[in-house]
Amino acid sequence: MENNKKIKPNSYYSIQYWMINELGLKGLELSIYAIIYGFSRDHCGAFTGSRSYLADFTNSTKAGVDKVLKSLIQKNLLEKKDFVNHGVKNCIYVAKEVANLVSYQSTELGGVANSVSQGSQLSCPNNIEDNIEDNIEDNTLSLEVKHFGLYGNVILNDELYDRLLIESEEYVDEYINRLDSHIEMHQLQKQYSAYAPNQFFIKIFDMLRRDGHVEV
DSSP: OOOOTTSOTTOOOOOOHHHHHTTOOOHHHHHHHHHHHHHHGGGSOOBOOOHHHHHHHTTOOHHHHHHHHHHHHHTTSEEEEEEEETTEEEEEEEEOOOHHHHTTSOSSOOSSBSSSSSSOBOOOOSOOTTTHHHHHHHHHTTSOEEEESSSOOEEEEHHHHHHHHHHHTTTHHHHHHHHHHHHHHTTOHHHHTTOOHHHHHHHHHHHHHHTTOSOO
């Protein structure tokens, strides 16, 4: 299989036994549910990635992914939320948890988690501005923040940086430096000092999407 730059070599997702035993999932349905569950577990996130990401990660096709997503929604195991941003329709997927399973499910490896940056839960694409603060704010504020860019004006944590890498690994650092330089050149440090890490994430994601570097 040809190497895919969107997926880190050490990325993984966790299939928990209740997904097989209780939900009756298998094959591609099991893999895709496990991936999305890893992003949306504990109601702290959502899968915002593209169908291409799912197809690449599961070594399948977009058509196969579409079929599985539709099936999981019909089985009431996934929830799809649509939104329109700047005239472009996007969506996110959230895995629904079964109440009687949550009490004994593993909390160590929630899915596509702990795979890129020592405990960072990943996430990849599409409803950012309307939902991301609710989805990731509580889950990411507890992580150590780091300064990015030549001047260090962009503040993210490992989880948010990894999410950006999933979206557009080739351009992420370039766009972080663009924003960093913009802040420095226009002396906007005071304005951006009030930004939380997830707000920097949204800003950079929108820049990438605006220029066509994020697949919708």
